Amino acid sequence: MKQIIRGGRLLDIGRHAAEPADLLVEGDTIREIGPPGMAAPGDAATLDAAGRLLMPGLVNAHTHGHNNLAKSLGDRWTLELLLNAAPWITGHRTLEDKYLSTLIGAVELIRKGCTAAYDLSFELPAPTEEGLEAAGRAYADAGMRAVVAPMMADRTFHRALPGLLDALPADLRREAESVSLPPFEAGLSAWERARAAWPFDRDRVRLALAPTIPHHCSEAFLRAAHRMAAEHEVGFHTHLAESKAQALAGMELYGMTQTAWLDSLGVLDPRFTAAHAVWLDRDDMRRLADAGAAVAHNPGSNARLGNGLAAARALLDAGVRVGIGTDACTCSDNLNMFEAMRIASMVSRVQELDYERWLATEEILDLATRGSAGVLGFDDEIGAIEPGRKADIVFLDLAHVNYVPLNDPVVQIVHGEDGTGVESVMIGGRMVLAGRRMATVDEEKLARDAADAAERLAAVNADARATAERLESAVGRYGLARSREDYHIERHARCTT
Ligand SMILES: [Zn+2]
CATH class of the missing domain: 3.20.20.140 (Metal-dependent hydrolases)
Structure with a gap:
C-alpha cells in the first residue's frame, strides 16, 4: 500500500524549523520526502496533513x-x-x-x-x-x-x-x-x-x-x-x-x-x-x-x-x-x-x-x-523521518494553543507540548490514532476491564499489602539512613536556609 502525506510541515530538529513537505510512504516505510505537490504514484492514497506538524514518533x-x-x-x-x-x-x-x-x-x-x-x-x-x-x-x-x-x-x-x-x-x-x-x-x-x-x-x-x-x-x-x-x-x-x-x-x-x-x-x-x-x-x-x-x-x-x-x-x-x-x-x-x-x-x-x-x-x-x-536496538529503523526508515510519525495540531503562535517548533515541543497537541499517530504506515481516536483499541472496554481488574486485585492482594505496610517504616528508615551516608559523588540537591 502506498500513501502520500500532503500539506504538512516537517520538523527539522537541528534547524529548529518546520518547512512544508510531502512524504511518500510505501508499506511500513518512508520512501521519499519532497516539496509540496511532489509527484506520487497513481495508486498512492492521499493523506491530508494540512495544519499538521510532522515529527518522528x-x-x-x-x-x-x-x-x-x-x-x-x-x-x-x-x-x-x-x-x-x-x-x-x-x-x-x-x-x-x-x-x-x-x-x-x-x-x-x-x-x-x-x-x-x-x-x-x-x-x-x-x-x-x-x-x-x-x-x-x-x-x-x-x-x-x-x-x-x-x-x-x-x-x-x-x-x-x-x-x-x-x-x-x-x-x-x-x-x-x-x-x-x-x-x-x-x-x-x-x-x-x-x-x-x-x-x-x-x-x-x-x-x-x-x-x-x-x-x-x-x-x-x-x-x-x-x-x-x-x-x-x-x-x-x-x-x-x-x-x-x-x-x-x-x-x-x-x-x-x-x-x-x-x-x-x-x-x-x-x-x-x-x-x-x-x-x-x-x-x-x-x-x-x-x-x-x-x-x-x-x-x-x-x-x-x-x-x-x-x-x-x-x-x-x-x-x-x-x-x-x-x-x-x-x-x-x-x-x-x-x-x-x-x-x-x-x-x-x-x-x-x-x-x-x-x-x-x-x-x-x-x-x-x-x-x-x-x-x-532499532538503530537506523526508527527515530527519524527519513527515506528508508519506518513510517512512525506523530501529527501535531498546529491550531492547538500549544503552537499559537508557532515561533520555534523544537522549543515548543520540548518545553510546551503536554501531549494534548497530538492529533494522529502513524506507526509503520498505519494510523493507530486518527483524529484523536484510537483505531486499534476499544478504550471504553479497556476502562471497564481495568476498573474490574483493579478492584479484584486489591482484594486478593490485601494480605500482601498488610505485610508490606508492616515492613514500610523499617525499610523507609533503612533507605533514609543510607541516603545520609557519604558516597564519593553527590546527586541529591539539598537546599540550605
Ligand atoms: Zn524501571
Whole structure:
C-alpha cells in the first residue's frame, strides 16, 4: 500500500524549523520526502496533513507495562518503598491482567506521541512463556513497537540490600526471610521457549532480557543472562545505581562500584542498557562509553522517588549513548514522553550553573527519538523521518494553543507540548490514532476491564499489602539512613536556609 502525506510541515530538529513537505510512504516505510505537490504514484492514497506538524514518533527507553494496573498506588515512596510494595501492587495477576496492564500503557504512550517502548515487564515470581506472549500481544494489538524484557532476579529485595534484613524487627525479618525466588534457570528457560514460539513480527515486537537490579542477581545468573543475550543477539537491560542505597550496596558487596563489577564480569557491551544511572562516577561513565553501552535516562522517576539528579551532560561528554524514558506509572506517573523531555531539560538546568552545559532542546528531542531508538536496538529503523526508515510519525495540531503562535517548533515541543497537541499517530504506515481516536483499541472496554481488574486485585492482594505496610517504616528508615551516608559523588540537591 502506498500513501502520500500532503500539506504538512516537517520538523527539522537541528534547524529548529518546520518547512512544508510531502512524504511518500510505501508499506511500513518512508520512501521519499519532497516539496509540496511532489509527484506520487497513481495508486498512492492521499493523506491530508494540512495544519499538521510532522515529527518522528517518540521512543520510550524505559517503562514497565505490568505497572499500569498499579498506577499511582504510592505517594511519598522512595525506590526502596516501591520495591517493598512490589508483591502487593503486582501480585496475583492473571494472564488477562498481564495483557490488560500492558495495553493500558500502550494506549497512553500512543496517545502521547510515543511509537516504541522498551518494556521491562514483571511476573511474580518469574517470567512465563504465556506472560511474555500476553505482553507482546498487547503491543501488537495496539499497533505499537516494543522490546519486551522480563525483569528477573534470584535474590529477593529484602536480602539484596546489605543490612536491610538486620534492620527489620525480628518477626518481620522472619517473614522476609521466608520468601524465596525460584532458580534463575527457570526464568531463562521460559524466556527461551517464549522466544522460540514468538508469534509477532520481530520488526514490531521483540524480546530482550532484564536481570532487574545487579545485586538482586547472583553472579552466575548475570553471566548466564549475558551469554543468552549474546547468543540470541538481544538487549540486556538492568537498573543501575538508581538509588544511593544501591550505590552503597555495590561498594559493600563487591568492593567497587556496581558498574566496575559488571565490567569485571564482562557484561558491558553495546547490547547493555543501564536504566537511571544516577549514582555513576566518571570512571563508571567511561566504562559504559568504552563498552558502547547505553543509558536510559528517566529524570521524572528519579525525581519522584527522590533518587537524585542523573548527570546527563556528563554521560554525553563521556560518550555514553543516551535515550530518554518515562519509567513506570508507579513512579512517574503518566507515560508522557513530552513530559519526560521537559523534565530532562529542567533537571539539566538546575544542576549546572553554566548555561552552555544545559541540555539544549534539540539535543533532548534527539535523545528521545534517535537516542532511544538506539537503546531499543532499532538503530537506523526508527527515530527519524527519513527515506528508508519506518513510517512512525506523530501529527501535531498546529491550531492547538500549544503552537499559537508557532515561533520555534523544537522549543515548543520540548518545553510546551503536554501531549494534548497530538492529533494522529502513524506507526509503520498505519494510523493507530486518527483524529484523536484510537483505531486499534476499544478504550471504553479497556476502562471497564481495568476498573474490574483493579478492584479484584486489591482484594486478593490485601494480605500482601498488610505485610508490606508492616515492613514500610523499617525499610523507609533503612533507605533514609543510607541516603545520609557519604558516597564519593553527590546527586541529591539539598537546599540550605
Ligand atoms: Zn524501571
